[in-house]
Amino acid sequence: MAEEETAAAAVSGAAFSLQNDCKDDYQYEEVSTDDDFSLQEDDDDLSKVLQSIQEQTEDAQISASQSVLTSGKSVSEIREAMDDFFCNFLDRLGMSRTLDCFQTEWYELIERGVLTVDDAGLVPDVYTRNQQLETENLSLKKDLENYKRSVDKTEQALLKMQKERDFHRMHHKRVVQEKNRLICDMKRLKAHYASYEPVLKELSEKYQNTLTQKMLTSLERDKAMGQVTGLQAALESLEFGYTKQIPETKVGHDCTRKKGFEGPTQKALREARQQKFLVVASSSCDPAEDAEKKGKRDLKDSEFPVDPEGTPDFEHAKEHTQPLKSGQYQLSSIVKVHDFAVSCGTQLVTSSGDTTVRIWDLSRRGCILTLRGHSRAVRACFWHSCGDFVASASMDGTSKIWDVNSERCRYTLRGHKESVNSIEFLPFSSTALTSSADKTLSLWDVRMGLRVYTFQGHVHSCNHATFNKKGDTIASCDSSGVMKLWDMRKLVPILSIDAGPHPANQVAFDRSGGLVALASSEASVKVLCLAVGQLSVLQGPRVEVRCVRFHGQDHLLSAGTDGRVCLWTRAQ
Numbered sequence: 095m096a097e098e099e100t101a102a103a104a105v106s107g108a109a110f111s112l113q114n115d116c117k118d119d120y121q122y123e124e125v126s127t128d129d130d131f132s133l134q135e136d137d138d139d140l141s142k143v144l145q146s147i148q149e150q151t152e153d154a155q156i157s158a159s160q161s162v163l164t165s166g167k168s169v170s171e172i173r174e175a176m177d178d179f180f181c182n183f184l185d186r187l188g189m190s191r192t193l194d195c196f197q198t199e200w201y202e203l204i205e206r207g208v209l210t211v212d213d214a215g216l217v218p219d220v221y222t223r224n225q226q227l228e229t230e231n232l233s234l235k236k237d238l239e240n241y242k243r244s245v246d247k248t249e250q251a252l253l254k255m256q257k258e259r260d261f262h263r264m265h266h267k268r269v270v271q272e273k274n275r276l277i278c279d280m281k282r283l284k285a286h287y288a289s290y291e292p293v294l295k296e297l298s299e300k301y302q303n304t305l306t307q308k309m310l311t312s313l314e315r316d317k318a319m320g321q322v323t324g325l326q327a328a329l330e331s332l333e334f335g336y337t338k339q340i341p342e343t344k345v346g347h348d349c350t351r352k353k354g355f356e357g358p359t360q361k362a363l364r365e366a367r368q369q370k371f372l373v374v375a376s377s378s379c380d381p382a383e384d385a386e387k388k389g390k391r392d393l394k395d396s397e398f399p400v401d402p403e404g405t406p407d408f409e410h411a412k413e414h415t416q417p418l419k420s421g422q423y424q425l426s427s428i429v430k431v432h433d434f435a436v437s438c439g440t441q442l443v444t445s446s447g448d449t450t451v452r453i454w455d456l457s458r459r460g461c462i463l464t465l466r467g468h469s470r471a472v473r474a475c476f477w478h479s480c481g482d483f484v485a486s487a488s489m490d491g492t493s494k495i496w497d498v499n500s501e502r503c504r505y506t507l508r509g510h511k512e513s514v515n516s517i518e519f520l521p522f523s524s525t526a527l528t529s530s531a532d533k534t535l536s537l538w539d540v541r542m543g544l545r546v547y548t549f550q551g552h553v554h555s556c557n558h559a560t561f562n563k564k565g566d567t568i569a570s571c572d573s574s575g576v577m578k579l580w581d582m583r584k585l586v587p588i589l590s591i592d593a594g595p596h597p598a599n600q601v602a603f604d605r606s607g608g609l610v611a612l613a614s615s616e617a618s619v620k621v622l623c624l625a626v627g628q629l630s631v632l633q634g635p636r637v638e639v640r641c642v643r644f645h646g647q648d649h650l651l652s653a654g655t656d657g658r659v660c661l662w663t664r665a666q
Contacts, residue, residue: 147248151241160440170424175216270464394500396525398541443470443484451486451496465496467503473514479521483540487514493528504541509536516558520565527568530558535570535580549580551587558600562607569610571598577612577622591629592618604644611650613642619652619662 148486153201177200184193203209287526418648439445451472453463468488475486484496484505491505493514512531519526525546526538533556535549551571559570567588570582580587596616603610612620619632619642637654 100268112501113213115301138452147241147244151237175211177211204206226364248410306379306532318577395504396480396496396497396499398483399480399522434557438477443475443477445475447471449488451475453484453498463501465494465501465503465507467494468492470513474516476518478519483519485517485519485526485540487517487528489513491530493517493526493538495526497542505540507536507538507540507544507545509548510534511575512555515556516525518560520561522567527561528561529559529570531555533572535559535568547585549585549587551578551590552576557598560601560603562603563605567603567607571600571601571612573597577601577610579610579624591622591627599639603640605647609644611642611644611652613639613652615639617654617661622649632662 128562164212174270180196181193182296184190184196191221199211204211233251236305240624289495296634300578332422419496442456445451449468449470449472451465451468452461453465454460455462465486466485468490470489472486475484477484482498484498486492487493491508491510491512491514493510494503495505495507497504507526507528510530510532514528514530516527516529517526519540524539526540526542527539530536530537533550533552533554535556537546537548538619539546549568549570554572554574554576556570556572558593559568561582566582568582570580575592575596575598577591577593578587579589584586593612593614596614598612598614600613601610608624610622610624612622614620615638617636617638619634619639621630621632622628624631632650634652635654635656635658637655637656637658639652642650648664650658650664654660654664
């Protein structure tokens with residue numbers, strides 16, 4: 095009983111320490127260890143063990159009693175002679191000399207006939223019985239000691255299992271209470287979140303209404319600015335006594351050209367178009383028809399090229415049909431040209447994160463035209479081969495076709511669901527190619543501003559896409575390092591190369607179209623030879639490579655985030 099009380103006190107002390115460790119405000123129920131728990135699983139096993147021990151004890155007692163009874167019958171039936179008993183007694187005690195004297199005298203008396211064997215008699219049954227009982231008593235004492243030790247071990251195991259049972263029951267009740275507390279907290283949080291849903295919905299509606307009002311306000315503002323400009327021009331014409339032509343304000347786009355930066359080519363084109371416009375205007379007799387034509391077409395608008403059967407660039411590409419050998423390029427020099435990362439920009443047109451596209455006159459070292467219209471950063475820009483158009487791609491999901499001569503946006507290409515990462519013209523044609531973060535490539539007819547076809551197959555964001563010189567193959571790359579080749583005529587994928595897992599930033603064809611270079615973020619340039627299907631890796635400075643270009647037949651240029659340009663020369 096003392097041991098049980100000590101164990102109960104220890105368990106209750108453990109329960110008290112667990113409750114004191116909790117510092118939250120949740121009201122826990124007190125877990126008591128004094129409850130009369132019924133033994134269901136562990137106690138049943140212990141009771142079975144004790145019952146088996148008791149049965150073994152009973153069986154041992156029964157077998158012992160049976161052996162006593164059988165031994166008693168044998169003693170009564172076969173009794174030991176007195177002389178044999180006395181000899182055995184002396185031998186057991188080690189009295190050899192007394193035994194020799196006894197045997198000598200015993201056998202002499204028998205030979206003389208003084209005594210006979212029957213005269214000695216038999217050993218009494220009571221003495222033999224006492225000896226057997228003493229032996230059995232010793233054996234039973236040994237068995238009793240073994241049983242006591244087994245019972246002690248079983249009792250200790252029982253106490254230990256009872257303590258563990260009480261602890262686990264207490265822990266289970268504590269876990270149940272924690273679960274109930276968490277359920278209550280979750281219900282409270284759900285109710286709290288549900289109370290915010292109407293407010294969020296109302297704010298979303300207000301935001302949409304505000305955007306609509308902002309757009310309408312912008313339109314009204316542009317309209318008012320146009321009227322103000324018209325009134326100012328009218329006042330100036332009245333003051334100077336002649337009529338001045340009022341240019342139409344382009345709503346949503348702003349193209350400003352600095353004065354004094356008109357080159358000879360632009361001046362000749364402007365004079366030729368003015369002369370053509372004057373001839374057409376003089377031949378027209380109906381002023382209403384002339385005004386309608388003016389409304390449809392700006393005086394300075396450039397003509398989009400008509401797709402020919404063959405182009406000078408294509409004919410030039412046919413002269414270089416033999417692909418260069420891959421894996422034969424060696425780093426010949428590194429040129430430091432920028433202080434920061436080299437990404438994109440051409441000779442005369444640049445794109446920027448300030449949502450603008452700017453055209454620069456390098457000879458005069460200044461910006462001559464700023465094109466505004468995108469709502470987010472401009473990711474890429476590209477000159478048309480005729481020099482009259484510029485294409486731009488923006489993170490706002492749109493691309494724009496700008497007319498350099500009329501200084502306005504001719505078309506906005508809409509269709510991509512996410513950021514447009516690159517745009518490129520097919521040389522000497524009215525076809526443009528875009529790649530987007532929505533994992534697709536698109537072909538566009540810039541004469542109408544319509545999407546012609548969409549290439550699907552990438553599983554990650556497309557970073558860049560380009561044509562080969564013949565215009566019959568497209569190469570594209572994505573943010574997982576996968577490069578794909580597409581058939582421009584059949585509009586189907588040709589080849590897919592996994593050059594990852596690092597992102598691929600740009601791809602480029604050589605003149606023959608047999609080599610494709612890939613700028614990788616793992617500080618390398620990878621060159622694919624289409625003829626043999628071999629991918630070579632060119633290791634340069636340990637920086638991310640952002641762009642890559644072929645120069646002639648023997649050189650390859652790459653630029654990285656450290657502002658340096660690497661020149662790779664094909665080994666002879």
